[in-house]
Amino acid sequence: MKHKRLKQSKQLAVALAAAFLLVPVATGMVELNDQQLPVVQAAKGDHGVDWSKYQGANGIWGYSDDKFAIAQIGGTTDGYNCYDQWTYSTQVSGAIAQGKRAHTYIWWQNVTTNWQADQALNYFLPRVQTPKGSIVALDVESGNQNTQAIQHACDRIQQAGYTPMVYGYKNYLLNHVDLSYLSNHEQLWLGEYPDYNVRRQPNFGYFPSFNNVGIFQFTSTYIAGGLDGDVDLTGITDNGYKNGNPQEPKSQTPAVQQGKQIHQVTHNYTVKSGDNLSAIASRYGMTVNALVALNGIQNANLIYPGQVLRVADSGSGSTVTKKATTPITSTGTQVYTVRYGDTLSGIASRYGTSTSTLASINGISNPNWIYPGQVLKLSGGSSTRVYTVRSGDTLSGIASRLGTSWTALKVKNGLANANLIYPGQTLYY
Incomplete structure (x- = not known):
């Protein structure tokens, strides 16, 4: 997780033999203490990432074969006040647009009573943008904790139609909660890193052996510069999607719908030697910003042959550009930030609506007066009373x-x- 995480020194969690008892063995090798040892692959084995605001509006992928992303919706640090993560909805939309499965997690710190758990979930559950059945995990890695409050929250998540999980580091969880009790009720998502070198594959010699582990976060340096890398051990990241297909979510949300709409008018393009983003964007009628946003590119000047990018279908460049660069709030409302020189009529024309509609949605009495930095809702009608x-x-x-x-x-x-x-x-x- 990336929430001012205090890096903890990692110790060997289990003997390698214990890991062999928990997951099926497949061929392959990894390095452990300069020795070649067999790789233990998960039964499902899909790789994915988890994101907070530090990965930007559309997230960052480690590798083209990543299959899922778990995005932070926000959380609480004092158990009373909740905060939103501004990147959440666009990250969900971006994952679906890329053909990946999107899930949700909540930063969970100093929630020590059921009442506090209820207040937090009353705030966040209506804002979840991933589909019903998808993972809604509690990020339990800091502060004071209470086993019953966590279990109460997980029960609430399940009652709301989502898949609860508890994330954390094994040693921290063992010292702060009854982890055996929690693992008997829902799958765990545990993190354990052998080192901080770039690591493409999990080293199961450092697997945090415990009952009912569903996801193993095996590195915080999945790529250079830092990114959490995860492996699905049980197929739990298929939850919320028919047969695990990101284009067949079990329910629709504004972020999922936007992601699907983008996916339907885009296709894969494999970068060739000599390519650059500007040329690729021009070829497919897109802006460079849209291409960067759509593909979660960290450095617009750094692409490489063999990299797979999602690009607009013929004639869809302007549509993809608009959708890929239009933010969505945590409640699914599309928004636009006014820039210097904008007019309300110009914004309305750009987004296929009318000046009077925009004025009504945003409570603007004088449509001739808007200002740079002002955030306008583009959808949602005037249904709020x-x-x-x-x-x-x-x-x-x-x-x-x-x-x-x-x-x-x-x-x-x-x-x-x-x-x-x-x-x-x-x-x-």
Whole structure:
């Protein structure tokens, strides 16, 4: 994980023989203490990555055969206040566009009561952009923890229709929670690194042996510069997708839909000697920025022969460019950041809508006055309504009157205390 992670010294978790008992053996070799030893491959063996904001709006892939990405939606550091990860929805969309499976994780720190767990999940579950059935993992690697609060959260995740997992380092988890109890209820996603050298394949000599491990994070340096590399041991990353097909999610979200739409009008292109991104983008009617965003390219000046890029189909360059460079919020709403020289009518024309619609969605009274840096919603209509709190109102009473729940009102309006509202306050529903 990349959340101000404190690098921990890694110790040998198990004897190699123990790893042999847990996963099937296949041919191959790895280096361990300068000796050649057999590789132990997972039964499923799909490789993938996990992302936070440090991997940018569209994420970074390690290798063309990566099959999944697990993106951070946000989290909590104090157990009370939640934060959003601005990169989450576009990373989900980018993974689907690339033909990869997308999953979700939540940074989980200092959540020590069921009440705190409920507040966090009341906030995040409505914002999950990966499909039903997909992984929603709790990143348990720092701060104070409580076994029952974690299990309560996992139960909530499962009840919401997702696949719960617990991520962390084995030693930390053993010292802070009842890991045996948790592993008897859901699969674990454990990290253990033999070193910080670039590592393409897992070294199972450092496998953190434990009951019910579903994903092994075997390196934080999957590529030069740093990137977490993971291997699926049980096929759990197929969850949420019919037969593991990223283009057949079990439910649709705005980010998944956008990713599918991009995938359907793009195809693979294999970089040849002498190619550069500018020429490739021009050939397929795309901008360089769109090509970089679509493919999660870390350095626009560094591509190599044999690299596989996703490019626009003939006649779809402008469509792909627009979709690949249009951000999505954590609730799935497309947004646009106003630039110098923009007009509301020009933005409306660019995105196939009307000036009056944009003004209505964004509560703009004067369509001739917008400013650089302003964030405009491009979709979502004007369906959001408001209610002005009156004397004697309670949140539960308002919710009943409006046909919604008090928890939904609390989340939508970012209320820290459901019992503290005041006359004249404006609530969105």
